Amino acid sequence: MSFTKPDLPAVDPETFLRQPLMERMRILAVNWAEHGFGSPRMVHTIYIVKLILFYALGGVVVATVTSDLPAFWHVSQWWDQPIVYQKAVLWTVLLEAIGVAGSWGPLAGKVKPMTGGILFWARPGTIRLRPWRWVPFTGGDRRSWFDVVLYLAMLVSVAVALVLPGVHSDSLSAAVPGNTSGLVNPALVAPAIVLLVLTGLRDKTIFLAARGEQYLPALFFFTVLPFVDMIIALKLLILVVWVGAGLSKFGKHFANVVPPMVSNSPSVPFKWLKRAHYRDYPRDLRPSRVADLMAHIGGTFVEIVAPLTLFFSPNIWLTAAAATAMVVFHLFIVSTFPLAVPLEWNVLFAYTTIFLFLGFPNWHGYAVTDMSSPWLTVAIVAGLVFFPILGNFRPDKVSFLPSMRQYAGNWASAVWAFAPGAEAKLDRVTRSAKNQVDQFIEFGYEPQWSEITMQQTIAWRTMHSQGRGLFSILLKSLPDIETRTVREAEFICNSLIGFNFGDGHLHNEDLIRAVQTEARFEPGELIVVWVESQAVGSKVQHYKVIDAALGVIERGTWKVADAVAEQPWLPNGPIPTEVSWSLTSPKPAAAPKPAAAPVIRDEQEHGHGALA
Template identity: 40%
Template sequence: MGLIAPTLPDLDVDAWRSTSRAERTKVLQQHWALHGFGTPGGVYGLYALKIALYVLGGLAFAASTPGIGDLGDVGDWWSSPVVFQKVIIWTLLFEVLGFGCGFGPLTMRFLPPIGSFLYWLRPGTIRLPPWPDKVPGTTGSSRTILDVALYVAVIAAAVYVLLSPADRGQMLIEPARFVPLLVLLPVLGLRDKTIFLAARSEHYWVTAIVFLFPFVDMILAAKLLMLAIWWGAATSKLNQHFPYVVSTMFSNSPVMPKAVKRRLWRDAETDLRPSWLAGTLAHVGTVVEFGVPVILLFSRGGTVTTIALIVILLFHLNILASIPMGVPLEWNVLMGFAAVFLFGEHAEVGLTDATQPLLVYGLFALVVISVAWGNRRPDLWSFLPSMRYYAGTWSTSVWLFGEGAEQTYADRVIKAAQLPHRQLAKLYPPDTVDLMVGKLQAWRGLHTHGRAMAGLHPHAAADHESRFVLDGEMVCGSAIGWNFGDGHLHQEALVAAVQERCHFEPGQLRVIAMESQPFWNPIQRYRIIDAATGVIETGEVDVAEMVSRQPWDGSTPFRITSRDESAVG
């Protein structure tokens, strides 16, 4: 692995290109099993630098608080309540500027690796309102001066908090200073859900709400939100998908020995289903997320709390060290800090200490309802407020560009960045570009839903082998400036916005959209969309069929519930 040279399989690329898509993907999936994405060493250095700058930025804003002390005295003031408040708002700002989740090469953003904030500051770019038919004044898919002004106002509101003083008693920021941010971010979200989600509002915006509470209630409510995040993530892992996430994610880890990676699979050459080791790691992780937060909540300090904190810190460090695709790195740093601050420094605050229990437990109930509803009706909720972070059953899509369609997209859509293969072409020779783009498809196929997606290619277009096929998440990063695993961002609404600009003929662009598996429901539903004419097929697939097959096996049986025979071809 070189500084900028990826680790790729040693093969005859011309011969590889001449095989079927399934055969091409199989080779790359076998390579992924031991080498992951093959990330260049310089990319890991970039992410390490970004984490360091994130930490330094948070400390700098905390140290700017009058009377708190200098950076050199951080050991004396890191546990001050105002530090926790500013770290939360700094992390929100870091994310809403596009520097956090969805940043850089591990989301197929190479040139430029950043740019979300530049895109969201540009009128005429694509925005995706969540309920344009229900909320007045939100229709349309083009960003206006109003949207840009709202985005600037959100940034200014966050900076306003970060530069705020704290009272000298409890060292807390005046609650009224959070109100502009708390109001402006959801207002902006009604115009463009992308930015609201990119801010990781399900965590940071909700935590900012508790900063309006009295001190003890603030601490308790923040603890309960952390509990909801851990339990929500753990609940979503109670499925057949999560071991596939574990084997795929840890295979991409730069610190995991190759011998261990090999043992994550039943057979790294012939059977790319998770091994007993991957399954055990998945179950252990789920138990940790369920059990350790309860211990932290009830232990009230001492040795038990210390041990529990060490376990949860190692848990998040393990995720951080794997450098997962989508790179939620700073989020894991924040979770570690928040755990130590809330459950370590303020272990004495317990469930019976609320001075205004209606506020504390009312907010907690709303979060729990959103998680429960999102797990039962994932078609109505983003996976972020549903807290299905690592569940492996995310909503997703695949875009199949017919002849000339990708060029039309490149010419007519104002983008945050070109599609990945065009970015890579400026850095690497064509052989490397094809293999790296293929590695992305291999990664998707190693998850259960990716196996079904490959089997749906012939349903979408008879000429699927000759089409340029790209994961919808990569189109999302190009077209709307951010991508972090939410398939709802690159399904019907984005297809309609792209069609509005490109005017594709029927058949030129087909999109396969698959919905996440509802909790305790053994099926996943799909739709096939023609950009020009709408939905041409709907159906469903049994999860049991997906998990029983190899990632290159396209024979998954589907139950077609509707089909326009005249349009499929």
């Protein structure tokens, strides 16, 4: 791999694309195990530069300059200033809500342009997904000028709170005598809260993109709580995020997340180390004992024990050790460049660890017992754990983000299967990006390599537990599957609404219905297999088969144990599934000519690509 050239699979494109679907998945899964997505080092460099110079350095400069603090290189004079932390949160919310932090760039399916977000959300006519139908004044699935103005007003409100200087706080002065920077004016934060909620009620995509499930409580605490209570409440917030995510990793899914994540990490240069995460590379790509230990000791154990230690520790050395563990934990995630690329979020959480637990330690009057009222503690805890509890028992009701299932592998997900030529109908949908395969071609990829690059994303899906079930349903439902183009729904979603973070609720039948109003697929032209997260206490996952023209045509379940026991390419055939309901649907659209996969353009017209 060079700095500018991708690490493409060692296959002959024409021969490869004529092979059966699951044989292609086998080849690409084996390739992923050693090479990951194969992105050139240039891509990772772009992310690193953006993270360090634009996000971290830019955020520190904005926070210090607007708060009358010493220059950014005087770290010891600003790292523990409360207003710097507040502005770090506001800076992150602003960038996330614009779409230039998290789910950005080629690793998130955004090649040309690399930004989704604002290019979609500030454009009338694009798709809007309301979270609840029962909320008045939120009907429809297209963005109006009112939505655009509301969204831009929200961005302005966050920016205003960010750039204006702090105001005096009696509670801060009492707790930290001599502080002159004050706190962000609560009267400026309140409009941002209101506008983020209103925007989210009109379009859940923007709320989730702004990571409202985590930052909105923080903004609320900034606004209504006196200083000591605010710090303790912020500790409770990050504790719930950490422990909730850690608890979600119990089960059969998470061990399957670690091997493909490590394989995709540019910081792991040794192929033997990547192979060690699989039981018997290349014959058996299920997680090895190394992967299990890394998942549940380096992951689950650390993410539960270290935060609890931080929260209750009365000792400086114990606190420092736990803080170090959590900083390393988040920096490791950054180093793997996961496909949703939540890099800024992880850097903020690393800083949050240091700021909250070392800057305002328990033994200085910031322990949970120092909250002004035990009833306030109970109320905050109840509010913070409500959605994580509900979302894990009823995943159909709550996004996996408020459910705190980050990286757990237990996600709602889907694959889309287009009849020959039908994918082009997505060009009828009002949006700000083309299909990713066409983005790669415009960037300079030959059409066949563009297609193979997109097929790497569905091979990545097969390496996770739900992928084996999704492909099993595809094989059972579509006798013409070898003629179809299969796409990973998360990438498709990025091109349609400008954001996805692994949340299958963003591309369920609501999105498909909205797409259908403009794309106008015929029955059988687009078949989507969609699956919900596994609920706590359940042994199965519930799937749906959706025809874009007809709606849901089948529902059923598969056992999670069967999915995790199988290889990504299903050498033993589809896993067992149980149909609970079905609608007799028209025969899927027939192909004019059988072909394993479409060639999008004449490759003679395009040069070899440099970005994956």
